[in-house]
Amino acid sequence: MEIGVREAEAEDWTTISTVIEKAFGKEEGPELVELVAALQKDETAQPLWALVAEAQGGIVGHVLFTSTRLKPEIVGERSAITAPLSVDPKCQRQGIGGRLIAHALEPLRQDGVQLVFVLGGPADYSRNGFVSAGVHGFEAHYPVPETCADA
Ligand SMILES: CC(C)(COP(=O)(O)OP(=O)(O)OC[C@H]1O[C@@H](n2cnc3c(N)ncnc32)[C@H](O)[C@@H]1OP(=O)(O)O)[C@@H](O)C(=O)NCCC(=O)NCCS
Incomplete structure (x- = not known):
């Protein structure tokens, strides 16, 4: 299966929310969709980095990284947190999740992010x-x- 990774666009949102719901299931899914929607509007989470994975003409994966703050603050230190990473269950265990993370780390580095956290x-x-x-x-x-x- 050919997989492409690109930056997420505003018009991808409906498909992204479906992928998140499928990945996290009926119970957790809607909560995660709400979290991602809230983070996109949250000024304290900016800048954010969102990528999608595409296969067979459709979005099958999504990852969001948002800015986070360290306490005590370290001058010049930029950090981000992964929240969340989702792959359509039909396409899991084919390396898509890993590719989304790997692809996101470079733009983060270019934007001066030195630390990336993930809760997992x-x-x-x-x-x-x-x-x-x-x-x-x-x-x-x-x-x-x-x-x-x-x-
Ligand atoms: C967690 C999640 C994003 C992983 O996505 P994925 O695309 O399956 O991830 P990868 O394929 O890169 O890696 C998963 C496993 O598949 C294996 N794998 C990767 N490519 C493979 C391939 N071609 N063939 C077989 N296995 C493969 C990896 O080694 C890894 O193995 P492990 O389970 O023994 O550690 C996905 O399972 C998901 O959406 N889960 C629900 C949501 C969730 O829990 N998100 C994470 C918290 S935010």
């Missing part, structure tokens, strides 16, 4: 180059689910 199991994300934030002394300012402890 360390085992799942280590293959994409992430390490446990605890190793570097970072702590999330919100409760982290047990499954993502030390993420």
Whole structure:
């Protein structure tokens, strides 16, 4: 299957929300769609980076990175957080999720982002180059689910 990755456009939103709902399921899906919609309007989350993966003429994956802040603030330090990453269940386990992350990291780097956070199991994300934030002394300012402890 040929997969293309490009920046998300405003007119992709309806299809993106369908992909998010399919990926996260009936319970979590609508909540995540709402979160992404809210983040797109949230001034404190700007700038944001959104990519889509296309296959067979349609969008099958989406990833959003938003700006985040460190406390205490480190002058000149820019950081971002992944929220969320979604791949249509019909197209999972073909490397699309990994490609979306890999493609996004370069534009982030070019925009001066030095740190990228992700809330997820360390085992799942280590293959994409992430390490446990605890190793570097970072702590999330919100409760982290047990499954993502030390993420
Ligand atoms: C998590 C998620 C985005 C991963 O997407 P994906 O496209 O399946 O990701 P990848 O294909 O890059 O990697 C997934 C697995 O497939 C494997 N894989 C990658 N390419 C493969 C291929 N060609 N053939 C077989 N397996 C492959 C990877 O090694 C990885 O293996 P693992 O499960 O043993 O670690 C997707 O499962 C999803 O949308 N889940 C629901 C939402 C979610 O939980 N999002 C993450 C939190 S924000």
